[in-house]
Amino acid sequence: MNAVVIAVIVMLILSLLRINVVFALIVGSFVGGLTGGLDVATTIETFTSGLGANATVALSYALLGAFAVAISKTGLPDAMVSSAIKLVGREGETKRKTLSKVLIVFMILIMAIFSQNVIPVHIAFIPVLIPPLLKVFNELQLDRRLIASVLTFGLITPYMFLPVGFGAIFHGIMQQNMEESGLTVSLADIPNAMAIPAIGMVVGLLVAVFFSYRKKRSYETRELAGKEITQPYTKKSLTVAIVSIIASLSVQLFLSQKLEVDGMIFGALAGLIVLYIGGTLKRKEADVVVTNGIKMMAFIGFVMITASGFASVLNKTGHVELLVEDSVTIINGSQAIGALLMLIVGLLVTMGIGSSFSTIPIITTIFVPLCLELGFSPMATIAIVGTAGALGDAGSPASDSTLGPTSGLSADGNHNHIWDTCVPTFIHYNIPLIIFGWIAALIL
Template sequence: MNAVIIAVLVMLILSLVRVNVVFSLVIGAMVGGLVGGLSFASTITIFTEGLGGNATVALSYAALGAYAVAISKTGLPDAMVEMAIRLVGKNGEGRKRSLSKVLILLIILIISIFSQNVVPIHIAFIPVLIPPLLKVFNELQIDRRVVATVITFGLTAPYILLPVGFGAIYHQIIQENLGLNGLEVSLNAIPNAMLIPVGGMVLGLLVAVFISYRKPRVYGTTEVQNEEKQAYTRKGIIFAIASIIVSLAVQLYLSQQLGVNGMIIGALVGIIVIYASGVLRYGEADELLTSGMKMMAFIGFVMISASGFANVLKETGHISSLVAVSADMIGNQKSLAALLMLIVGLLITMGIGSSFSTIPIIATIFVPLCIQLGFSPMATIAIVGTAGALGDAGSPASDSTLGPTSGLNTDGRHNHIWDTCVPTFLHYNIPLILFGWIAAIML
């Protein structure tokens, strides 16, 4: 049996029955290694060696968590709640409440989209923006599952479709790997080929917002981090907003101009700006950092464990065999070929958690197979691009799901699997398979 399929299924089943995701990843990796022919000792060694792959990201989350707690101490969350109450009205009923929900979700969607291209900071904005808004969500009784689907759409759809920011990287990876396997395509052709698959994601977003999660959901009135309500002043609010702007600017400069991960330094600079306001005292540094680390510890450990999980799957060699076996099953049936290739991409990305890393793996088999079966270049782009992106939304180990959870679970009321992964899987992966298959047939 294929180790990739077994490992991913074990990890997903354990996660769905509410076994801790970190333990699910560890157990899935052990099972996958043994099924893949590795010894128990070798599996442990390979898993351990892979843990360092996401260490920088884990530390970044801890730093951003500390920054999020610092923002909360300025009183900005309470100011936002009061603004929301004034916007909604005293009783928060009727048309004003509905318009307020739509406005908030629209703002979050725009910021999420911009984080992939206009200001390409990826998920770094979430621990800064979302925790202060939780009080607003509670006041408006917004179902956080819809917020998770909105953020995940903004984190994934732009890079799949638009050739700017992270999309430029993804499209370049597609073009290079198609070329390496015998199909030369222009970068300009990729957005056109990915338009139909992304149309499926748009449909999923609309269903999530206006049908699946439109009803109010009560989360209670527990304060974020169980802290007392923070008194705020105009000075504190101004410095809080200034710190956010400076933090994002530093992250953008470091990533774009110097080509380094700027999340840690950006968070540190943001905290320093808040210190300068006098809202926080120097002696509070240890308590602040500890609170932030607690808030983000789960996300960091998932990222670290996912890196070890992916390392084990790669070492088994069963990723390539999964692709090859699928190719043997297809024969000359184009419709079946397109569907199987998309499903294989889903399985690989769900396990690895990175669509960018999936493309080089699947292109070596998919591209020659598409050429052999007579798929057009545009259809081949759609198949490879969609197969690579499948699983990014919905994977417990993906930035696109871990990011939303990191912000929405600040007060412990948002489950990573059932409130982020399952909703995003249902509303994005299923439409991506369907619309990706349609694109492969039509183009």
């Protein structure tokens, strides 16, 4: 049996059984390596040598965690809670509570969408924005699975559909790899072809908002790590906190847009410097704040590092390409079966690798010739390749689009990565994506 399928299934089963995701990834990669024909030594060596690929992102999250804890020390979370209580009003004022929920969810949705294009900081805003809001969520009894679904929607749909920011990168990768595989398409055609799959994402979001997670859910109110050293907030401390957030985002934006380098590490550093200069972060407290921030984000960082080793082993086996090629023999000339199988293969590959952007080059080399052979139009081919690439980004334990939301929502220990982020986003987005991607393939 294919090593990718085995490895992904083992990883997902262990994760669903509440085995730590890091251990699940390690065991899954080991099983996948042996299934794929690698010996024990090669599997271990490939896994360990691949760990460094996400080291930069892991360090970025550690520093962003330190920045988030330092922000909490300024009293900004307490100020936001006080404002939320005033906005919510008395216990019986249901309409005001409902309005507050709508405003907060809408704000988070807009910020998540903007993080992919208008302010392209990707997931870097989540550890800074979400932890201070956790007490507000508790006050409003918001289901955090809803917030996870909203964040994941905002992290995925824009790059699928909009040709700006990270979407421009995703569309560029699609166009280049499709051309190298024998089909020249226009960048202008990609948003049109991806419109129907994007509608599937919207449907999933609407189901999550208005049906699945609309009921109240209570959480235990806990302090963030390091919050015990917080002083009462003042106008000065709140001003410094806001300036530090602006400085952090500005540095990230400048480095990513002007210099085209990852700016998360230095963005977090800039925010910490502003807090230090502003006097809200004392030198004697800096070690405690940084250590607590790293503790808060340690889980996310180790999952990202381990996921790199997992992906490295799967690539080494050669079974990723073999999985794509094997699907050709099952299709037997049927467009309907062909489109469905290609989407499922994309789901499996991305669930394992954790990156839609990395999946596109792998699947395009086989999918494009296969689509041409089956008689799919260029627009249908774009929809198949784009949807197959995006499938699995939601729901994958190793994806930025799930690790990002968890990094913020689990800051107080009240949110489980697998059951509260991965499972809800898998159900609400991957299922509609398969359905709407399949429809797009058959009607375009």
